[in-house]
Amino acid sequence: MIQILNRLIDEIERRVGEDIDIDALAASMGTTGYHARRMFSSLAGMPVSEYVRRRRMTVAAADVVGGEDLLTIAVRYGYGSVEALGRAFRSVHGVSHGDVRRDGGPLRTQPTLRFRLTVEGSVPMDARIIERPAFRLIGHAARVPLVHIGVNPHIQQHIASLPAAEHQRLKDLGNSDPSGILQVSADVDPDYREGSDLTYLHGVAVEGDIEMPGDLDVIDLEAGEWVVFRTSGPHPAALQEAYAASASEWFPSNPWRLRPGPSIVAVLEHAEDFSTATCELWFPIERG
Template identity: 65%
Template sequence: MIAVLNRVVDLIEEHLTDEFDLATAAARLGTTEYHVRRMFSSLAGIPLSEYIRRRRMTIAGAVLISGNDDLLTIAVRFGYGSTEAFGRAFRAVHGVGPGEVRRDGGPLRTQPHLRFHLTVEGSTPMDVRILELPAFRLIGHATRVPLIYVGENPHIKTHVAAIPEEEHLRLKGLGNTEPAGMLAVSDDLDPDRSEGSELTYLHGVAVDAATDVPPDLDVINVPAGRWAAFRSSGDYPATLQITWAATATEWFPSNPWRLRPGPEIVAVLDRATDFSTATCDLWLPIEQSGQG
């Protein structure tokens, strides 16, 4: 996967002034756009789309200072239909407009050309199960929330707190298949996993595909497929978030699997009364990697 990401970065450099077809490039490299975007954002710390925008504006800044082309010509060269659209993108990266940079020579914020390197860590073994599951349904109460990587998500906390205790008990009684237990489900995520982007969060349980679902519950239909279930135990949610990050930095780069589209599920197996600690299974939809 490290070699794939480096090749993608090289292809981006070759297409900074035209459209870059990531889906086609990923397929030629034996993987998928979905997996590349997820791994890139996890390892680089920024979404792939944001990296491309920063690289384009880095080169555009150099062109502005060193060249004599008018602003519209430069805007079109970098894929913008107007000087206004180009100016907004330029200011978002550099903090100043292109006219100021051409006049004053800066200031410019440079996005370096990224390179990925494999760091041998893995000192803590990851407890994971690989399972083939039939089609099932996720049922419960859903809402739209922003993605927050570190710490507790207050929007999710508010949503769950508003569900009456008797409703939690009813949901527990409805669950009849894996993933077992009360589930925290993230679905319909932004491909780049941008911090603050919206996702669908469902608090509920899993039922088999034949189960009749009460009409007052939200439903996510999940097709049959293979899953990886990662066990974490410790401070909550910190340990779970560390495990989530380690799937990208350690497990996927060293195993012949890749992510496929689908919901990401956290099953809470055991927890302290105040939820300060918990044992969880993180369920991720996977498929055989073309690199394996």
């Protein structure tokens, strides 16, 4: 995966002024756009679309300083007008192209990225691969913004809004692994941009012919393979570290890639105040 990401960077550099189809590029390199976007975002700390925009405006800055016609520059980098170029330019550099043309700066340069696999992994990751038949996730869903670090207050608010009796009803309905009350993140932006909306479902896993209560939201999952990571420690820090380590250590070292689908957290044990917890983190995967 590291080699693929570096080839992706090279293609972005070669075609920095073009409309780049990341999905097509990823497919030509033997992976999927979904997996490439998720791995890029996790390792680079920014979506690939944001990196492309920053590199494009970094290169465009040299042309702006050089005094070339602004419309010509805009068209070269894929913008239909000087105004569109100006909005993109200001979003990256914090100043207008007119200010830079007059004063020569200030400019914020985005260096070309290069991914390297460092020797980590001194602590083994507790993971297992399982194959699951089709099953359903049922519960109460809400649209919430993605938060990378710390507790997500919007999810907390959603859970707190549910009556205590509803948690027990959900537990009684669950009849499949992953067991217990689940924290499900679905419809996540492939670029994994912080603040982007996702569907959070507080619910359980079910399979077989059971009558679905009409007041619950449903996510249908196809049969397939899953990787399951077990985490234990401060909550939610240990869980968020597992998310990061899956991208930086596990996926580059194993012949699997993410397939579209939700990530699922099953809390197995927890302190009364939830300061610590033992959890399972489920990702849908396929062979790379």
